[in-house]
Amino acid sequence: MKLNKKNMVVISFMLFSLFFGAGNLIFPPFLGQNAGEHTFTAMAGFLLTAVVLPVLGVIVVARFDGLKTILLDLPVTWV
Numbered sequence: 322m323k324l325n326k327k328n329m330v331v332i333s334f335m336l337f338s339l340f341f342g343a344g345n346l347i348f349p350p351f352l353g354q355n356a357g358e359h360t361f362t363a364m365a366g367f368l369l370t371a372v373v374l375p376v377l378g379v380i381v382v383a384r385f386d387g388l389k390t391i392l393l394d395l396p397v398t399w400v
Contacts, residue, residue, distance in 0.1 A: 336379065345371060 356363035
């Protein structure tokens, strides 16, 4: 899919705000201070949940050409 300049700017701001929110500024120092001996475990958990999972989410949505395509292909079992 080819994006025009306006859509590229909007998506760029959206991704920036997704990955660089207030939680990513405040939570890591707080987590490091309270982790004590378990610093590396805390770092691994934070990297997994704050970096890897959002990146995988963006990759999946990009791969399937949008969230609407993913959601429409889900089986409806609760009806």
